[in-house]
Amino acid sequence: MALEWEQVIVDAAGPQTLGRWWAEALGWVVVDDGPEEYEIRPEKDRLPGLLFGTAAEGKTVKNRLHLDFRPDDQDAEVARLLALGARRADIGQTGDEPWVVLQDPEGNEFCVLAPRRA
CATH class of the missing domain: 3.10.180.10 (2,3-Dihydroxybiphenyl 1,2-Dioxygenase, domain 1)
Incomplete structure (x- = not known):
């Protein structure tokens, strides 16, 4: 059995805004810029990526x-x-x-x- 690390999911109040910030911070490319999910990767076909999705609640404690x-x-x-x-x-x-x-x-x-x- 093989596992491939696809992405890390990040809950966000504004997936597009936060995803664009991380894309600029890391120098990564956008592979999905939908309103509900925004995905970036080091290169178009290179994993893992970061996928930003909509969260109803805001962050309240330190990340785990x-x-x-x-x-x-x-x-x-x-x-x-x-x-x-x-x-x-x-x-x-x-x-x-x-x-x-x-x-x-x-x-x-x-x-x-x-x-x-x-």
């Missing part, structure tokens, strides 16, 4: 699942994401972690990790 990203330059990437509309998030970190916790425009947390050591 979040994405981690490892850039070449953490400071530059955090600055770029903040300029796109991300916000810093306090989820109880102590301050000496090698990652930065941010939230997307709808409050979903994600981490920007320090560059990988050689």
Whole structure:
């Protein structure tokens, strides 16, 4: 039996708006821009993707699942994401972690990790 990771589903108040934000943040392409579902992928035929669907309720607590990203330059990437509309998030970190916790425009947390050591 084989499993292929297709996508991560993200509930959103505005699937198109949030999906467009993530497409710009990641440099990914849009593969479905319907009003109820908005899907992006690294490339048209490359998996996994992110699928943004409509949620009736808003986000109220810390995510139980979040994405981690490892850039070449953490400071530059955090600055770029903040300029796109991300916000810093306090989820109880102590301050000496090698990652930065941010939230997307709808409050979903994600981490920007320090560059990988050689």
